[in-house]
Amino acid sequence: MAHAATLDIRNLGKLYPVSGEPKPVLENISLSIKPGEFVSIVGASGCGKSTLLRLIIGLEQDYQGEIVLDGQRIIGTSLNRGIVFQEHRLFPWLTVEQNVGLGLLNSDQSPAQRKKAIQEHIDLVGLKGFETAYPYQLSGGMGQRVAIARALVNRPEVLLLDEPFGALDALTRNYLQQELQRIWEQEGITMILVTHDVEEAVYLGDRIVVMQPRPGRIKRIVDVPLARPRDRGSYEFAAIKEDVLQEFGDGKLAADLSVRRPDPVSAGEWHFAW
Amino acid sequence: MTTPPRYLHPAAIPPALRGWVLPVLIVFLWWAGYASGRITSPLFVSPGKVVDSALELIRTGTLWQQLGASLARDLAGFAAGALAGLTLGVLLGLSRLAENIFNPTLNAFKQVSIFAWVPLISLWFGLGDLAKVAFIGLAAFWPAFINTLSGVRGVPKELVEVARVLGFGRLQLVRRVILPAALPAIFSGIYLALIYAWLATLGSEYLLTAGVGIGNLLTDGQEQFRMDNVLLGVILVGLIGFGFTALAGGLERYLTRWQRR
Numbered sequence: 001m002a003h004a005a006t007l008d009i010r011n012l013g014k015l016y017p018v019s020g021e022p023k024p025v026l027e028n029i030s031l032s033i034k035p036g037e038f039v040s041i042v043g044a045s046g047c048g049k050s051t052l053l054r055l056i057i058g059l060e061q062d063y064q065g066e067i068v069l070d071g072q073r074i075i076g077t078s079l080n081r082g083i084v085f086q087e088h089r090l091f092p093w094l095t096v097e098q099n100v101g102l103g104l105l106n107s108d109q110s111p112a113q114r115k116k117a118i119q120e121h122i123d124l125v126g127l128k129g130f131e132t133a134y135p136y137q138l139s140g141g142m143g144q145r146v147a148i149a150r151a152l153v154n155r156p157e158v159l160l161l162d163e164p165f166g167a168l169d170a171l172t173r174n175y176l177q178q179e180l181q182r183i184w185e186q187e188g189i190t191m192i193l194v195t196h197d198v199e200e201a202v203y204l205g206d207r208i209v210v211m212q213p214r215p216g217r218i219k220r221i222v223d224v225p226l227a228r229p230r231d232r233g234s235y236e237f238a239a240i241k242e243d244v245l246q247e248f249g250d251g252k253l254a255a256d257l258s259v260r261r262p263d264p265v266s267a268g269e270w271h272f273a274w
Numbered sequence: 275m276t277t278p279p280r281y282l283h284p285a286a287i288p289p290a291l292r293g294w295v296l297p298v299l300i301v302f303l304w305w306a307g308y309a310s311g312r313i314t315s316p317l318f319v320s321p322g323k324v325v326d327s328a329l330e331l332i333r334t335g336t337l338w339q340q341l342g343a344s345l346a347r348d349l350a351g352f353a354a355g356a357l358a359g360l361t362l363g364v365l366l367g368l369s370r371l372a373e374n375i376f377n378p379t380l381n382a383f384k385q386v387s388i389f390a391w392v393p394l395i396s397l398w399f400g401l402g403d404l405a406k407v408a409f410i411g412l413a414a415f416w417p418a419f420i421n422t423l424s425g426v427r428g429v430p431k432e433l434v435e436v437a438r439v440l441g442f443g444r445l446q447l448v449r450r451v452i453l454p455a456a457l458p459a460i461f462s463g464i465y466l467a468l469i470y471a472w473l474a475t476l477g478s479e480y481l482l483t484a485g486v487g488i489g490n491l492l493t494d495g496q497e498q499f500r501m502d503n504v505l506l507g508v509i510l511v512g513l514i515g516f517g518f519t520a521l522a523g524g525l526e527r528y529l530t531r532w533q534r535r
Contacts, residue, residue: 057439058438058439059438077439077440077441079440081439083439087432091436091454092532093454094532102436105440105446105450106442106446136533264431265431
């Protein structure tokens with residue numbers, strides 16, 4: 001079982017340039033996440049929740065405040081943090097096992113250990129038998145399973161999930177939520193899930209961070225003291241869901257004027273900007 | 275009114291064979307025109323005459339010599355031009371600095387028709403094989419360069435982010451992300467370069483006339499009033515071009531078989 005990390009976010013702020021002027025997208029975010037905890041972050045689009053994840057993974061830099069993982073300030077990406085995006089982002093020219101293996105490209109394991117780890121994680125996400133399939137042969141849900149395996153194969157301390165099931169149909173989404181819960185319990189690592197699906201947030205989260213936009217702030221943190229696996233039909237589940245939805249009720253959470261995130265850097269800007 | 279018999283209906287020909295209908299018809303009309311005995315122009319030769327002169331050229335070895343010379347300079351020019359285009363395309367696609375320095379000049383050169391280079395090439399390299407290979411290389415360079423550059427530029431940023439998250443180094447990024455992602459575009463460039471090189475081979479043999487080659491078979495045939503050799507040359511050029519296209523297409527399908535079809 002991987003070591004689970006403590007994540008401390010203190011007075012985090014982030015500015016984006018909007019027509020030459022810096023505009024805050026995140027302001028005064030403070031959050032402490034315990035090892036092995038599952039935290040859901042909900043908010044309307046434009047509240048900066050994806051930006052928050054991108055800061056934690058290290059794809060965005062230049063922030064104010066502190067993001068500290070196990071006592072170390074986060075600078076850039078690292079193999080101890082994994083991420084699953086909304087799209088699976090698999091390499092279309094590689095098979096399932098080769099895609100999962102990408103996560104181990106820079107690990108110091110022997111080839112035999114790698115092979116074992118890849119197979120274990122393909123089994124973990126329930127894709128035994130699809131090792132040599134290409135991404136175009138997979139359904140959306142299967143693609144996300146591969147993406148989860150790729151993110152976990154390194155045994156990261158924290159797994160970030162950026163609306164991972166947002167593009168899937170309702171049945172597949174429910175099923176993958178159960179699967180994610182099983183994987184979380186099995187691996188025992190810290191997970192942070194960004195979603196706009198309140199039911200998903202309640203089903204999976206130990207705590208739910210409700211965010212509001214312009215600038216992105218934490219509005220409230222809701223505890224979910226329900227035993228797992230949770231019963232979506234129970235009264236307590238419905239009450240928490242209703243409580244969270246109430247936070248969206250006043251209309252202030254709906255972002256009509258959100259700050260657009262600049263385009264991600266290209267290969268040239270990242271590695272070849274000499 | 276009676277319905278025509280089933281075998282006369284166009285659908286009676288299997289789809290794979292329908293492409294052969296027109297060539298067969300043309301050869302038949304050509305032969306029929308000869309067999310009717312009504313066309314007496316010296317510019318008209320029978321299909322049989324073309325086959326005869328092909329056999330004659332094969333027997334004396336002239337055909338292989340000309341074919342070999344043309345193909346050798348075609349492939350030499352293609353290899354040099356495509357390799358240069360590929361290298362420069364990758365370099366400029368990766369490095370902002372290299373792009374800033376080279377691209378304006380290359381863009382200006384791109385506007386010059388390759389035929390405008392002929393006088394300069396013949397002054398520098400003469401009329402021999404070196405000049406021809408230089409001309410063919412220039413023709414093959416542009417499609418390879420332009421397609422490679424746009425392929426490398428068009429690598430999805432989402433996949434580059436995955437590479438960042440997984441901690442890829444510079445070489446890993448090129449080998450594992452950029453080159454495979456750009457491969458379909460690079461391949462269309464190589465494919466076009468192959469076709470352009472063959473067109474330029476004929477062009478070089480016309481414009482820089484010294485030596486042997488399929489182009490010389492054509493020009494000599496024209497000068498000696500040998501319609502059979504001229505027609506044979508045209509047919510050979512077409513068949514070889516067709517062969518290159520089929521070869522490149524097959525290789526492309528194999529190398530990019532991961533693409534959704």
